[in-house]
Amino acid sequence: MSNPYLPRWEYIPDGEPRVFGDRVYIYGSHDLAGSGSFCDIVHKVWSAPVDNPNQWVCHGDIFRVSETRDHESDTDWTDESARLFAPDVVEKDGKYYLYAYIDNKKGCVAVADRPEGPFKLLSKYKYTIPDEVCAGGLFIDPSVFVDDDGRAYIYCGFLKSFMAELEDNMYEIKDGTLIEHFIPSSDPVVLRPEDGFDVADKTFFEAASMRKVGDTYYMIYSPKDCPNLAYATADKPTGPFKFGGYIVNSGADYPGGNNHGSIMNVNGQWYIFYHRMTNGTIMSRRGCVEKIEILPDGTIPEVEATSLGFEDSLNPYQITDADIACVLTGGAFISERNVFERFIRNITTDTIIGYRYYDFGKDFDSKTMEFAAKVRGMGTNCRMNIFIDGVDSPDKLKTCKTVGKKIGSIEIGHDDEVITTVVEAVTGRHAVYFTIETDYGDGWMADYFKGRSLFELESFVFMK
Numbered sequence: 001m002s003n004p005y006l007p008r009w010e011y012i013p014d015g016e017p018r019v020f021g022d023r024v025y026i027y028g029s030h031d032l033a034g035s036g037s038f039c040d041i042v043h044k045v046w047s048a049p050v051d052n053p054n055q056w057v058c059h060g061d062i063f064r065v066s067e068t069r070d071h072e073s074d075t076d077w078t079d080e081s082a083r084l085f086a087p088d089v090v091e092k093d094g095k096y097y098l099y100a101y102i103d104n105k106k107g108c109v110a111v112a113d114r115p116e117g118p119f120k121l122l123s124k125y126k127y128t129i130p131d132e133v134c135a136g137g138l139f140i141d142p143s144v145f146v147d148d149d150g151r152a153y154i155y156c157g158f159l160k161s162f163m164a165e166l167e168d169n170m171y172e173i174k175d176g177t178l179i180e181h182f183i184p185s186s187d188p189v190v191l192r193p194e195d196g197f198d199v200a201d202k203t204f205f206e207a208a209s210m211r212k213v214g215d216t217y218y219m220i221y222s223p224k225d226c227p228n229l230a231y232a233t234a235d236k237p238t239g240p241f242k243f244g245g246y247i248v249n250s251g252a253d254y255p256g257g258n259n260h261g262s263i264m265n266v267n268g269q270w271y272i273f274y275h276r277m278t279n280g281t282i283m284s285r286r287g288c289v290e291k292i293e294i295l296p297d298g299t300i301p302e303v304e305a306t307s308l309g310f311e312d313s314l315n316p317y318q319i320t321d322a323d324i325a326c327v328l329t330g331g332a333f334i335s336e337r338n339v340f341e342r343f344i345r346n347i348t349t350d351t352i353i354g355y356r357y358y359d360f361g362k363d364f365d366s367k368t369m370e371f372a373a374k375v376r377g378m379g380t381n382c383r384m385n386i387f388i389d390g391v392d393s394p395d396k397l398k399t400c401k402t403v404g405k406k407i408g409s410i411e412i413g414h415d416d417e418v419i420t421t422v423v424e425a426v427t428g429r430h431a432v433y434f435t436i437e438t439d440y441g442d443g444w445m446a447d448y449f450k451g452r453s454l455f456e457l458e459s460f461v462f463m464k
Contacts, residue, residue, distance in 0.1 A: 001054040002324045004276070004286035005309040006046055009033075009339045010058075013275035013285030014086035016143070016209060017264035020096075020115040023047045024266050026273070026287065027089045027098075033336045034279045039083045039103070041066040045116055050267040053310045062117035063087075063110055065102055074121050078105050086207065086260055089115065090144045092152060097122070097170050099142040099154070106137035109171040127173035133162050133180065141260070144170075145210035145237060153237050155208040155219070160185040163208075163238065182239045183208075183221055183232055196232075196243030201225040209262035210237070216298050220247070220262045220272075227251025229259050229274055231300055246302045247272045248290055253327045253354070253399045254305065257282030263292065263300075270294055271310075272303065278323075278334040280346070304399050306356040313359035313429055316462040320355065327354025327397065327433065331451075343376070343458045348451050349436050352391055354400075356431040363427050364464060372420040373460040377413050382438045382454040385409045386423055388430040404433060412455050423462075 006012060011031035018025045025047045030040040042061040049055060061068065065075050065082040075082075083103040090097055098110040098119045110119035125139055134156065143155045144166070152166040154173070165177035181190040186200035197203055207222035207229075216233050219241050223230045228249045232241035250259045254276060261274035272292045275285040289310060290303045307314060307324045314320065323334045323342040330350030336342050344353060371386060390404030391397060408423030436454060440446040 001056070001309050002311055002314060003288040003305075003307050003309040003326065004324070005053075005289050006056055006287055008286075008321070008323060008342055009336070010046075010286070011278075011284055012044065012046065012287045014141075014207070014260040015273040015275065015287045016086075016088045016262055017266075017271070017273045018089055018091075018115070019050060019264060019266060020091060022050055023115075024050050024053055024264065025089070025115050027087050028275075028287065029084065029086055029285075031283060031285050033284050034281070035283050036281070037083070038283050039085050041080070041082065041084060042068060043084050043087055043098070043100070045089075047116060053266055059116035062112075063098055063100060063119045065100075065105070074110065074119070075102070075105075075108065077124075078102060086141045088142050088144050088209075090146050090152070091115070092146050092150070092170060097144065099139070099144050101138060101140055101142055104138070107139040107142065111170075123169075123171040125171055125173065127164075128175055129162075129164065129173060129178045133178065141206050141208055143208045143210050143262075145212070147212070147237055151237075153210070155182065155210055157204060157208060158206045159204070160187075161204045161208060161221075179238055183219060183241060186224055192240075195240060202230065202243050206258070207260035209260075211263055212237075213294055213298075217241075218244075218263065222259050226258050227256040229261055229272065231263075233298060244299060247292060247300055248274055248303055248305060250274050250276050250288070250305060252305060253329055253352070253397050255280075255328060255333050257285070263294075276305075278342075279336060280333045284336075304356065308357065313357055314355065316358040316360055316426075316432070317464065319459050319461045321459050322353070322457040324355065325353050326356055327352055327399065329397070341458070343456045345456045346453050347436060347455055347457060348453060349382075349438060349449070350451070351436050352396060353434040353457065354397075354431060355433075357429050358432055358462075359429050360426045360462070361428075364425070366425050366464065368422050369425045370420055370463040371408060371410065371423045371460065372418055372463065373410055374418050374458040375412055376416045376456040376458065378453050378455050379414050380438070380449065380452060380454050381414070382412050382436055383409050384412060384457075385435045385437065387433040387435065388426060390431075391433050391435055400431070400433075425464075426462075 183204035387404035390402035
């Protein structure tokens with residue numbers, strides 16, 4: 001399954017991946033297409049076999065803070081204005097604990113006998129730490145970690161971080177265990193240059209997520225430069241943490257916003273789970289995933305955002321839905337027309353659209369092949385150029401500094417149409433990029449059409 005890895009109509013941001021038994025589960029927020037606010041009143045969970053993480057199954061709503069068409073609310077201190085933000089789920093002693101962050105209401109813990117639920121309310125958080133630290137009991141973006149010795153810890157925060165140890169009941173904060181600023185904020189008083197936090201962009205914004213790899217503790221978090229996901233490491237769950245680097249930037253050559261996710265080993269391969277924006281807002285977010293490598297020295301090299309998801313490469317000879325683009329510049333964005341149709345809109349002469357990576361296969365006799373695109377014209381003639389490995393000028397993209405090779409172009413008119421053209425044959429593994437141009441030159445006519453939406457792209461395919 002390509003990015004996004006869940007069905008295209010599903011919006012699960014803030015993904016916390018967990019492997020329980022022989023399945024990988026994704027717990028996250030639930031956005032609505034085109035919504036003017038973050039998140040929904042429910043948490044949903046999806047899972048897939050670890051040996052085939054393309055076969056995702058939805059287990060439905062697992063927790064709710066308001067009445068739905070099928071269920072009463074699971075909480076009695078919330079109303080229809082409440083929203084469930086980024087959660088986490090951990091297993092301890094055969095029970096599964098859901099940590100709910102309820103916007104503007106006290107958070108809580110729910111418990112289930114199975115990782116897919118149903119989860120039943122266990123308790124609100126019980127704590128004696130100051131309300132100004134835990135935002136009045138919200139416990140923002142909770143990440144919970146159960147160490148090998150059975151001790152459990154919770155990590156939270158927005159703009160500033162804090163952590164504490166949990167009692168065995170998994171909802172009560174153990175007195176005397178509070179640690180503030182386990183990842184420094186940008187406040188110079190808590191900035192720690194000796195631990196690598198020497199500039200504000202590395203400091204804590206939100207989205208704490210704890211993992212352990214071998215004997216090393218990894219804190220995945222959203223830094224102040226929030227389209228990034230960063231990591232810091234420690235030799236104890238309580239730190240101190242040393243800045244490690246950035247893992248993925250969801251806003252590089254793509255409409256940016258917040259980011260939230262974590263790392264997980266699925267069937268021997270490490271991945272970073274994160275999300276991207278759609279529908280021209282920062283509030284319709286879909287889950288994405290990239291393969292990563294954890295090197296012997298514990299570092300995680302930064303990876304680029306791709307269209308691959310769990311795939312090794314895309315098949316150019318199967319129809320590509322335009323909405324899996326991983327490069328989208330110049331104000332263009334992915335939009336959902338309805339549950340069946342998604343497309344790229346607001347395409348202008350400043351737009352670059354990119355897909356990484358296709359495997360075009362080995363040599364074949366022909367010097368040419370065909371390319372077809374399904375478009376919706378917007379009343380202006382234009383041209384879409386087709387490049388591999390880069391575009392015409394390397395300074396147009398942050399994530400690709402290579403001059404690409406143009407293999408063809410298609411002329412786009414006024415109407416809804418499928419356009420077919422002949423392009424140069426390609427073999428091997430390549431990224432594909434589209435650039436847009438008109439024939440209006442550099443004069444007043446070009447200025448007149450600058451920024452104008454020229455067409456919408458729905459899908460395309462290469463054909464031998």
